[in-house]
Amino acid sequence: MRRRLSIPELGGARAVILHRPHATVAALTRQLHAVGLQVDCCWPDLPASVHGADFLFLDVDTAYDDQFPWTAGEAPLPTIALIGSEAPGRIEWLMNFGADAQILKPVGDNGVYSALLIARATFDARIGQAGEIDSLRRRLGQRQTVVQAVTLLAARGKTEDEAYEQLRAMAMAWRISFEEAAARIVAKPDASATKERDNG
Template sequence: MTRSQPTLQSLQDIRSLRIAVVHPPDQDRDELLGHLKRIGCKVQVCWPNLDAELHDVDLVIMAVNPQTAACHFEWLGQEGAPPIIPVVTYENPVVIQAVMQLNAFSVIPSPVRSFGILTAIAVTLAQHKTQKTLEKNIRRVEEKSAKQRTIELAKSILMKTQQISDKDAYLLLQTQARVNHLHIESVADEIVRAAAVRT
């Protein structure tokens, strides 16, 4: 794979984006819409609320100013919510705090110019993808850890109730899993649940 291939793929991805622009009607919005359409993106304008379905949006470009910073957007932070690029007019504590709460990876400064928009989109997409991969890996580790804790608890229950060693308890779990065509975690979970009912 050459060094240029990821960039070409990213540009192709950007052209196929479905972008919701949450921005009041002004020159900044006109400039933004014109450039996004020249890139080839499918653009939907929403103001003052995001009227689009989240599953129909790949990216949100949103005006962030003292007025919008005070608004509550219910879709923010929802599972599957698209990444956001703020369009920033002011640099004051309220706006900076709002940008940080949006978990933005880049911003588009106002007055909006065509230069920098493509970079902001590319960086945001790449960082969002990285973040989602990390979150997925963390969930996988947490799930594995939870399953291991269940197995350990089931072993301790078997050791106590059947007066067997740690090794024998694990072998018993393995045998029950094999006989019943189940994963060992499922057998362990059943033992833990049954013990909880008895207590």
């Protein structure tokens, strides 16, 4: 079942605007202050304090890869793209950067609040999916390790079922998880066999 999203409280959050001095920055700052955010403006370098910020606004028309201390698509905070140019090269750069929301320039008197909410929700979903993928990869790796361990044990003259039960018994005897026992056997099959005989 899909989790229902709720509107987060934004008051007291901090936004960084990476944009050369411009009327766009003044318009953004007014809207962000109205919502209750603190604002830091910078150009062309991002301060180290960006890692403690809650949102990053960036000017797609002039931004470039070396400004960001992270790999494209892996920003550690919600990012909002400010788009003025629809030049193919700039749009391609934006697609590779992977912003969580966007605002078209020129920036007027509205649009920032919804962009903040969309960016937050998109960022949270991206981080959640990345965690789920990592978890699935770990589980898949553990299953492959169990299969390898059972294969090693079966090579000692046991059936697959007997090898599986032996692995379970070894995990209980060593007081570790099934997967940890499998990893130990795969890492040092001979040592595991000796330990099993010693415990038996």
